[in-house]
Amino acid sequence: MANLRSVSVDPTAATAWVGSGATLGELYYAVSKASKLLAFPAGLCPTVGVGGHFSGGGFGMLVRKYGTAIDNVLDATLVDAKGRLLDKQAMGADVFWAIRGGGGGSFGVVLSWKVKLVPVPPTVTMFIVTRSVDEGAVDMLTKWQEVAPALPEDLFINVVIAKQVAKFQSMYLGTCDALLPLMETRFPELGLNKTHCKEMTWIQSVPYIYLGSTATVEDILNRKTSASxxxxxxxxxxxxxxxxxxxxxIFAWLAKPDAGVMIVDPYGGKVSSFPESATPFPHRGGVLYNIQHMNFWSAPTDGSAQTKWLKDLYAFMGPHVSQNPREAYINYRDLDLGENVVVGNITSYKAAKVWGEMYFKDNFQRLAMAKGEIDPEDYFRNEQSIPPLLKSK
Ligand SMILES: Cc1cc2nc3c(=O)[nH]c(=O)nc-3n(C[C@H](O)[C@H](O)[C@H](O)COP(=O)(O)OP(=O)(O)OC[C@H]3O[C@@H](n4cnc5c(N)ncnc54)[C@H](O)[C@@H]3O)c2cc1C
Known part of the structure; x- marks a missing residue:
């Protein structure tokens, strides 16, 4: 897909067509070149590909203000299993609904997406504040859970929790002078003051938060990740x-040998304002926040100790998170939640429900019906592709 990565922005209409092979960094860069007052609400990492990211939802620091990436998709072009090139009208309402959040690799190959760009002010304010367990991180996280999802939509504060430290990182759509009184009222425990504030443009916030304070805006065009x-x-x-x-x-888990990290991203605001069935992405009203549990390893380590830690932590978290189903985010795809079983050359719907309802809740059946419409012979399949459900059955 890397050859299909043009980005064409219409700043007057506040829309863009973006090829699926573009990275988020390339999309954000092209938008900022066309207008300093427009942005697109998607993930934090500039090397993530538009194709897979949009297919599963896509959220970042603008999620509370503008929702997920797929909440801002207006049109798309899709090549289906028969090789037909289809736009929104030609693919039909069910398939257009399904490709906006139903996960990549199930319905066809999305070549490009038309997106709605969103307004941002000339100045945004970023801050990063760290607190260790000894400095009250447990109390602060307990409070953060109530505060962060209920803040005004212009303010997003997530937390990266590793070892014995919680790193609160934030973007505010406005100036430091406007942010400080808001923080003093809503989250005084964080002790935010002027020295924490970094004012910049929205596009400068992209490298700042993901690549560090010395990275430049041009660095987000680098398609290769530095992660080894x-x-x-x-x-x-x-x-x-x-x-x-x-x-x-949880902090005791993070102190263990071979421990990884937890990233907590608040919802509320726009992302939570849509009905669960508006798109296949069902994590809407009532969700306080998403947790990404993550672990890393490098050769010669084979990862067995790190993946065991992750599995054990996931089991420990069971009683403390959403239930029936225990919800999961398709873009943090985890094959340990269940893998497809093929019966008579077609993926089994019954077996797929195990993982499917965790990612999609009640939208899973409608996704399978859409798959039955566009790819009844189950050409596009993988370990967690949507199985086809045919209307007559
Ligand atoms: C470093 C890193 C940071 C991340 N940060 C965020 C974040 O901030 N927010 C967030 O929401 N997610 C985040 N993610 C998760 C990310 O959204 C998913 O990993 C996403 O699937 C990546 O898409 P891709 O195209 O880069 O990957 P790929 O592995 O290429 O694709 C993922 C899946 O989508 C399918 N697919 C890809 N392109 C197409 C297409 N054109 N048409 C149909 N199917 C397609 C693939 O077949 C595959 O099944 C992050 C991931 C990483 C690795």
């Missing part, structure tokens, strides 16, 4: 705040 390690992720959604004593136990 292997990693595995899995995810949870939290609908009821986790008790303080459980947070203390």
């Amino acid at each position: 390690s292997s990693s595995k992720s899995t995810s949870d959604y939290v609908r009821q705040a986790i008790a303080k004593d459980v947070w203390a136990q």
